[in-house]
Amino acid sequence: MNKSQNIYDNQDFFDGYKKLRDNQYSANNLEEKPALFSLAPDLQGKAVLDLGCGYGENCAEFKALGATTVLGVDISEKMLAVATAEHSDIEFIRADMSDLSFLKRKFDVVFSSLALHYIENFGLFVKDVYSLLNDGGYFIFSQEHPLTTAPIAGASWSKDADDNVLHYNLTDYARGGKRSTRWIVDGVEKYHRTFSEIINALVTAGFTIEKMIEPIPTKETIERDKSWEKYLHKPNFLLIKAMKKME
Numbered sequence: 533m534n535k536s537q538n539i540y541d542n543q544d545f546f547d548g549y550k551k552l553r554d555n556q557y558s559a560n561n562l563e564e565k566p567a568l569f570s571l572a573p574d575l576q577g578k579a580v581l582d583l584g585c586g587y588g589e590n591c592a593e594f595k596a597l598g599a600t601t602v603l604g605v606d607i608s609e610k611m612l613a614v615a616t617a618e619h620s621d622i623e624f625i626r627a628d629m630s631d632l633s634f635l636k637r638k639f640d641v642v643f644s645s646l647a648l649h650y651i652e653n654f655g656l657f658v659k660d661v662y663s664l665l666n667d668g669g670y671f672i673f674s675q676e677h678p679l680t681t682a683p684i685a686g687a688s689w690s691k692d693a694d695d696n697v698l699h700y701n702l703t704d705y706a707r708g709g710k711r712s713t714r715w716i717v718d719g720v721e722k723y724h725r726t727f728s729e730i731i732n733a734l735v736t737a738g739f740t741i742e743k744m745i746e747p748i749p750t751k752e753t754i755e756r757d758k759s760w761e762k763y764l765h766k767p768n769f770l771l772i773k774a775m776k777k778m779e
């Protein structure tokens with residue numbers, strides 16, 4: 533079935549990821565989710581697709597915000613086992629979203645939260661999403677920030693003798709393509725794309741970009757934990773809201 537890597541079905545990865553997500557102060561909770569939901573249009577009566585839906589948490593919120601139908605798609609059996617157990621009123625399909633030709637219906641809003649850096653052919657993927665949307669529909673996604681995915685050796689920071697962060701070690705930005713990194717386990721495959729590659733793929737597919745967000749930690753977050761201050765050098769995430777123009 534899979535063309536793409538399915539690392540979330542690796543038991544060690546799955547357990548480690550669960551621990552990260554159980555932390556109330558995770559980057560997802562503090563930065564990514566608030567930014568994602570701030571981009572959501574009125575979902576009342578809308579048909580919503582969530583690509584790389586994971587545990588289905590966002591799907592449940594889309595429904596609570598008034599969406600009439602919500603479909604979650606994910607490649608991972610383990611993630612979907614949690615999703616179906618916790619959200620029995622939502623439809624989930626196990627599939628590799630790098631080929632969306634199995635979807636025969638249209639949607640008003642397509643969301644994808646922190647999954648697109650796992651997709652190799654972004655241009656093709658974005659064209660598929662465009663054709664799945666109704667006119668005036670939205671594609672709203674978050675991904676690891678391109679400055680995070682850039683270094684081939686993995687993201688790292690330079691520190692002084694007292695362990696204070698001096699700066700982010702940016703390398704390989706213009707070298708797009710596959711990255712094999714250690715994140716929870718070795719050999720996690722992600723794809724690095726420059727800003728221009730991301731934006732040009734969206735524009736080429738026909739999208740109009742309405743808004744971008746690179747969330748940074750709030751003052752309260754930094755006061756609670758000074759280690760968050762480094763994300764003022766380099767944000768964790770990139771979020772984009774793009775619209776399919778009315779024909």
Ligand SMILES: C[S@@+](CC[C@H](N)C(=O)[O-])C[C@H]1O[C@@H](n2cnc3c(N)ncnc32)[C@H](O)[C@@H]1O
Binds near residue numbers: 536584588589608630
């Ligand atoms: C970081 S998790 C995010 C889960 C969820 N969107 C959230 O924000 O809570 C990434 C998810 O993308 C899924 N994923 C990765 N590659 C995929 C692919 N090619 N097709 C479908 N899902 C994929 C993973 O299985 C995982 O559940």
